[in-house]
Amino acid sequence: MAEHDARAELAALPARGIDWSRLAGGQRVRPAGRPAAVLVLFGRLDAVPAVHDAPQVARDLDVLLVRRADTLNHHPGQVAFPGGRQDPGDADLVAAALREAEEETGLDVAGVEVLGALGALPLPVSDHLVTPVLAWWREPSAVRAVDAGESAGVFRAPVADLLDPANRRTSVLPGTPYRGPAFLVADHLVWGFTALVLDQLFDALGWTEAWDRSREVTVRR
Template sequence: MKAEADLYDRISAALTRAAEPSSDFDLNGDAHLLANAKTRPAGVLCALQEVDGTPQVILTKRSSRLKHHPGQIAFPGGKVDPGDADAVAAALREAHEEIGLPPEAVEVLGCLPSHRTVTAFQVTPVVARITRPFTVVPEPGEVEEVFRVPLSHLLETANYSIQSRRWQKQRRHYFTVPYGPYYIWGATARMLRVLAEVLEP
């Protein structure tokens, strides 16, 4: 239990340290395009859960039927709605809707620097620990699968690589951090990479 407490204390302390915001433009030399771009606020939840004594991060595979980002790996989360107090509230609400995680079972540890997506969202990644067991209930039609990845895998920067593909007639580069059958890439991998950097000794 002491090791567990030390880990979360270290994460909380690390999240208070200043760091630069990230974006989908970081690897593509076109960050200047962000200067006057309008964005929509969003929040995602990087939820840590102890499984057999091992901290794991909960991720989702989006439904292949969705219009936007079908089949991609993502954190639970979404845009800030008018009824949300802030991006943290949005992340908690969306996690409840998408995977059945009750807000009262979550202890927020802090937030990573915001991440700007190529689809014009300004995303706040909320890092939290799950404090009690809950039953995973994937949201029908939106979440195809809920799975977990060991935090240790995601904190090892050697597990990340930079790859590319063509998007809107341009070649775009992005981070990936594969795990088993799951191809974690794009904004999700970029935010996880920032977490790994923040927690580097």
């Protein structure tokens, strides 16, 4: 698949939308909370190809992720999309996602092409209503963990490796009924909100490869 094909498929998704009415585990949640947004940024982020040869995507297609600082009150140490709460000065949720991504990773937002916002997804743990903003990194720029108090690292995740059935797991949280999708990539475990968004996104795009949902990984908050 050529680069422009992946971008075109991603660009068509906001108009179709994704149904976030159910979180992992099948529990309905109240669609309320403080407005927030994350930047789901795809593109050719570096010259290193994926290990897995996926039939639906090119090996140079990546998504930008951050690892949250271990000292944060909510979701410490977890892999996430860059983003955060909407501030009064933000024109809208798209502006919030871009501002937060720039503050967290130092990316040059001038090189980011916003493809559209997806439907808001409730995140009860931190009482937020989060809107994923889908974007294409038209002109990649250098990124890093700008604030050690917020992020422990910034990295690109090859989409083909995320799709690799060998890297897919079902995450379980001891003492709870939680069961959700998870990914192993670049020595990181991606689970929770971020994995849920990626899982539903890949399904909606028709990129998902069949994987063994009985393979579990235990996680902790």
